[in-house]
Amino acid sequence: MTTVDAERAFAYLLGELSEADASAVDEAVLAQPETHELVSAFEAELFDAYLDQSLPNERRARFEQRFLSTAAGRERLQRARALRQVAAQPVAAAQASWWQRLSSVLTMPRLAVGALVAAALAFVVAQPPPASEVSVSLRPDTVRAADAARGVTVAAASPVVFELALDDAPAASEWKVAVTGPGGFSWSGAPVRSDAVAVVVKVSGVSWVSGRYRVSLQSAADVLTYEVDVTVR
Amino acid sequence: MTGPAGVALEGHQLERLLSFLGAADPGSYRRIHARLESFFRWKGLGDGARLADETLDRAARRLADDEVRTQAPMAFLLGVARFVAMEAQRKEAQRRTAEQSATPEPPDERVEAEVTALEGCLEGLLPAERTLVLTYYREGSGRARIESRQKQADSLGIGLNALRIRAFRLRERLEQCVTAKLAETHPSAPSQEGE
Numbered sequence: 056m057t058t059v060d061a062e063r064a065f066a067y068l069l070g071e072l073s074e075a076d077a078s079a080v081d082e083a084v085l086a087q088p089e090t091h092e093l094v095s096a097f098e099a100e101l102f103d104a105y106l107d108q109s110l111p112n113e114r115r116a117r118f119e120q121r122f123l124s125t126a127a128g129r130e131r132l133q134r135a136r137a138l139r140q141v142a143a144q145p146v147a148a149a150q151a152s153w154w155q156r157l158s159s160v161l162t163m164p165r166l167a168v169g170a171l172v173a174a175a176l177a178f179v180v181a182q183p184p185p186a187s188e189v190s191v192s193l194r195p196d197t198v199r200a201a202d203a204a205r206g207v208t209v210a211a212a213s214p215v216v217f218e219l220a221l222d223d224a225p226a227a228s229e230w231k232v233a234v235t236g237p238g239g240f241s242w243s244g245a246p247v248r249s250d251a252v253a254v255v256v257k258v259s260g261v262s263w264v265s266g267r268y269r270v271s272l273q274s275a276a277d278v279l280t281y282e283v284d285v286t287v288r
Numbered sequence: 289m290t291g292p293a294g295v296a297l298e299g300h301q302l303e304r305l306l307s308f309l310g311a312a313d314p315g316s317y318r319r320i321h322a323r324l325e326s327f328f329r330w331k332g333l334g335d336g337a338r339l340a341d342e343t344l345d346r347a348a349r350r351l352a353d354d355e356v357r358t359q360a361p362m363a364f365l366l367g368v369a370r371f372v373a374m375e376a377q378r379k380e381a382q383r384r385t386a387e388q389s390a391t392p393e394p395p396d397e398r399v400e401a402e403v404t405a406l407e408g409c410l411e412g413l414l415p416a417e418r419t420l421v422l423t424y425y426r427e428g429s430g431r432a433r434i435e436s437r438q439k440q441a442d443s444l445g446i447g448l449n450a451l452r453i454r455a456f457r458l459r460e461r462l463e464q465c466v467t468a469k470l471a472e473t474h475p476s477a478p479s480q481e482g483e
Contacts (some may be wrong), residue, residue, distance in 0.1 A: 068330055084323060084330075085369075086362040091323045093449060094457035098330070107431065121332035128334075137402040141410065144420045190416060192454055216414075220457060248412075253457055255414075270301050277315040 059083070059090060064097035069117045070194070084208040089194065092220075094149075186210040192218040193255075193270060193281035201268075206284035214259035219272050219281055221253055227274030232256045237266030263287050298352075305348035307434075309361050320344075324369055331373050333380055343369045401470060409465035417458055424455035 059067070059080060066072050067080045077188050083090040103109050122128040184192075187217055191207045200206060209215060226249070233243040240261070250257045254272055263285055270281040311317040323341035333339060347368045409419050423440055441451040 070332065081327060081366055081370075082362065084327060085320075085366055085419055086439060088319060088323070091326060092453055092456070094330070096452045099456055099459055100452075103425065107428075110376070124332070125334035127329075131463075133399065134406075134466060136426050137399065137406045138459065138462070140403055141406050142426045190414075192450075192457070218454075218457070253461065277313065279315070 057139045059097070060251055061097060061100070065114070066092050067094065068098055069115070069121060070099055078220075082200045088286070089137075097234055102132055103139065104252070105132070106135055106139060109239050139212075154178065175185055186213040187281055188216060190216045190218065191283060192220065193283055194220045195272075195279040195281060198267075198282040198284075200282075200284050206286055208286045209263050211262050211264075211287050213263065215282075216247075216255060216257045216282070217270055218240070218268065219254045219256065219279070221279070227276065229274065230254050233271045234268055234275070235271075236259055236264070236268035238264050301348045301352040303349050305344065309365065320365075324365075326368055327366075328373060329375070331377070332378050333466055335372060339369075339372055339376055343372045344417075346372065377421045401473065402466060405469035405473070406462060406470060409462050412465065413458065413461075419459040421455055421462065424451065425459065 063076075063080070067077060070077075071081065080090075080094070084094055085091075095125075096267050101110075101118065102122070105115065107120075108115075110118060123132060160273070187210070189207060189209050191199070216232075217232075230246050230249055231243065232246060232254070233241075237243055240263075242261055244256065244258075246254045246256045256270075265285060265287045267282060267284050270283070272279045272281070302436065306312055306317060309317075309320060311320055321337075321344065322339050324343055325336035325389040328336035343365065346353070348366055350368070420440075426428070426436075428436060438448060439450065441448045444451065444456075
């Protein structure tokens with residue numbers, strides 16, 4: 056597989072590679088979905104680098120010529136700018152909403168607050184500690200194998216959220232998900248969310264055993280399959 | 289599918305192309321189409337979707353004419369794509385000269401609408417996803433950014449490229465969500481078409 060790091064990807068996207076090198080990346084992008092996705096991710100980062108003003112002048116000029124001479128390119132830059140603006144204050148924003156919620160409770164009469172706190176404590180004490188949720192991203196037609204140190208480790212009762220990338224498969228309004236695994240493991244259901252990029256499914260209330268699991272994602276037009284090795288700790 | 293001259297491909301031409309590319313199901317075909325679209329965009333060409341169509345049409349016609357003897361479908365397709373790109377680049381050079389002098393900055397209210405839409409879309413992500421994407425794309429540069437992303441990857445127990453892909457998938461979702469929201473709230477806003 057052709058490897059593409061940030062520098063090589065930037066050079067490719069800006070048309071700086073030799074013809075032979077660019078040709079090798081072209082071939083990899085067309086033949087290997089994972090290389091296509093990686094270069095797409097670097098393309099997004101190139102827009103960020105332009106906004107950071109961290110590109111040298113020559114590269115800035117090349118970027119403007121290649122990407123900002125179309126309406127689509129200028130719109131992508133606008134999106135990148137908005138994302139940076141919002142990302143600049145995530146912690147402050149999150150804290151504000153937490154304090155807002157807390158302050159709304161503190162404005163209640165003291166007795167009511169006391170009752171609420173007591174009820175909350177009683178609830179917490181009565182609950183068994185929940186197994187923590189595990190999230191895992193999978194790609195179609197790919198095994199996420201434990202031997203490559205990329206498998207997933209869970210508690211036997213962990214809820215597992217699978218993010219199933221569609222790669223370039225078409226989005227669908229309805230998806231059915233089926234998970235099969237060792238020892239006759241079988242689960243099926245609907246996603247918690249889906250869009251044009253990925254389908255997210257949460258598998259909970261099951262007992263995992265170590266082994267390889269196969270996830271099948273079916274729409275009216277497509278069936279995508281994913282595999283992952285799960286290790287129960 | 290239609291050819292460059294707007295002439296529809298015949299059934300057997302399309303079937304032969306799909307079988308040659310190993311793209312018997314519609315999903316595989318769309319994936320190849322999407323990769324071609326990126327190929328054209330990364331050559332600095334607008335209207336990648338149309339150029340991808342044109343590439344596949346030309347490939348189908350050449351296959352039907354028995355001109356092709358190669359055993360490497362993607363290399364063949366790339367050859368056709370390069371030819372289409374070369375032609376398009378000539379036209380693009382003329383178009384850019386005319387358009388580049390008029391690249392307007394987006395109006396302030398449009399930028400504000402983007403940010404508002406994005407904030408709404410972020411609410412639709414799971415908290416862990418929101419933290420991941422905002423942390424990854426937080427402003428910064430140089431070594432500090434590299435170190436911060438490495439730390440983020442380490443804390444998630446994944447490699448840097450795996451983190452990059454996860455963040456990018458979320459970014460794509462957000463961009464699609466923002467596009468949809470803006471279409472609802474600003475139906476008259478300029479779209480990406482018409483390049």
